[in-house]
Amino acid sequence: MEVKILLKESEMPKEWYNIMPDLPSPLPPPLHPGTKKPVGPDDLKAIFPMALIEQEMSPERWIKIPEEVLKIYTLWRPSPVYRALRLEEALKSPAKIYYKYEGVSPAGSHKPNTAVPQAYYNKKEGIKRIATETGAGQWGSALCFATRLFGMECTVYMVKVSYEQKPYRRSMMETWGGKVIPSPSNLTNAGKQILAGDPNSPGSLGIAISEAVEDAATHPDTNYSLGSVLNHVCLHQTIIGMEAKKQLAMVGDYPDVVIGCVGGGSNFAGMAIPFVQDKLAGKKVRCLGVEPAVCPSLTRGIYAYDFGDAVGLTPLLKMYTLGHSFVPPRIHAGGLRYHGDAPLLCHLLKLGLVEAKAYTQRPVFEAAVTFARAEGIIMAPESAHACKAVFDEVERCKQEGKKETILFNLSGHGLVDMAAYDDYFSGKMQDVALSESELKKAMADLPKV
Ligand SMILES: Cc1ncc(COP(=O)(O)O)c(C=O)c1O
Numbered sequence: 001m002e003v004k005i006l007l008k009e010s011e012m013p014k015e016w017y018n019i020m021p022d023l024p025s026p027l028p029p030p031l032h033p034g035t036k037k038p039v040g041p042d043d044l045k046a047i048f049p050m051a052l053i054e055q056e057m058s059p060e061r062w063i064k065i066p067e068e069v070l071k072i073y074t075l076w077r078p079s080p081v082y083r084a085l086r087l088e089e090a091l092k093s094p095a096k097i098y099y100k101y102e103g104v105s106p107a108g109s110h111k112p113n114t115a116v117p118q119a120y121y122n123k124k125e126g127i128k129r130i131a132t133e134t135g136a137g138q139w140g141s142a143l144c145f146a147t148r149l150f151g152m153e154c155t156v157y158m159v160k161v162s163y164e165q166k167p168y169r170r171s172m173m174e175t176w177g178g179k180v181i182p183s184p185s186n187l188t189n190a191g192k193q194i195l196a197g198d199p200n201s202p203g204s205l206g207i208a209i210s211e212a213v214e215d216a217a218t219h220p221d222t223n224y225s226l227g228s229v230l231n232h233v234c235l236h237q238t239i240i241g242m243e244a245k246k247q248l249a250m251v252g253d254y255p256d257v258v259i260g261c262v263g264g265g266s267n268f269a270g271m272a273i274p275f276v277q278d279k280l281a282g283k284k285v286r287c288l289g290v291e292p293a294v295c296p297s298l299t300r301g302i303y304a305y306d307f308g309d310a311v312g313l314t315p316l317l318k319m320y321t322l323g324h325s326f327v328p329p330r331i332h333a334g335g336l337r338y339h340g341d342a343p344l345l346c347h348l349l350k351l352g353l354v355e356a357k358a359y360t361q362r363p364v365f366e367a368a369v370t371f372a373r374a375e376g377i378i379m380a381p382e383s384a385h386a387c388k389a390v391f392d393e394v395e396r397c398k399q400e401g402k403k404e405t406i407l408f409n410l411s412g413h414g415l416v417d418m419a420a421y422d423d424y425f426s427g428k429m430q431d432v433a434l435s436e437s438e439l440k441k442a443m444a445d446l447p448k449v
Contacts (some may be wrong), residue, residue, distance in 0.1 A: 007246060051125070056231045103412045108415065154177070157183040209226070237269060257406050271407075289349075290358070290359065
């Protein structure tokens, strides 16, 4: 039996899949925060290139991947699917377990799948510099890598708690020529506003987004780039699920359940959406997104229009949100500390086409360590959330006497996250709980629409 299921470079998908025309009901549009009317291309062109704005709103089912992007993708794509035979044995699993491994990219996660096309389209439209935010440092390093390939500059606002916890992610970004600033900073009005309220703010993705958007909006040669949440990001990530589908077909298999972790929702959306396409055509498949219990937007948030950032600079997005002012506790999965989720993913959840669940971090790390001892790969704390859900699905299969097929997205390696594993082994890692009153506090700040 093959352990690695590999596609040839020539078999890599040449188009991204846009689910928009196949949705049973249309996606609620982003709204202008002032007029509360749907935003148009003109509202976005101060910070995004036209090609990405078009993709954000495109009604086309298939969107051609540019030749230059395909060429760069071949540095790590197609990524492998593994049959986790050793893990199945360790867990005495009646279920077959497959994982798609996105940690093979130069930056170590799925993030370059969208960083490369985003840098490409910006370069084509004459942009010299891109400003962005990063949580765990995965997105920032992906964009520094991608902008370097196109000879552009990159400024990264890195959530302060991660900047302190993950110095080597900063070194990676600097190796690719990026400039890294701990956020909140006093270089932007947004950062100053947050620091005035809390000089010791650990930062959050929402705050770092405010800083990067402001930087881009105030410099004509600079655009902003987002590593998750938006439709075009989920679109670029669909290459994950399309490849995986082909790879399972090569061994005559199809998943009963597809699992991914959720921060802003892009890797899970990218993995799940090509399967949701099948589900809409009548196929039986479950798609399960997994988030941290301290930032439970999908499982405990409310479905409402909210800002994408902390300060309120972005359009209003219809999403499951904890409130844009919510600052999640400091967990190790920095990339999952976002108050909302991709509107597209939230819409799929609302329609019952995907499911969601949440875990605290200790059981998540316990699963990741078991996985590493069986399969070898030491995964990112973010990906470990998906892994824990796989273990629970295996338990369910045992209890129900079922032999299902489980596919999960191992979104990135954890080799720059070893401090988190140290904390787990030393017993320092806390399972923080979030009270109902803490959750309600930030939700009270939701904009009125
Ligand atoms: C390895 C890894 N997985 C998952 C995520 C979460 O992002 P998303 O939900 O957009 O895939 C991140 C974000 O930084 C990440 O670094």
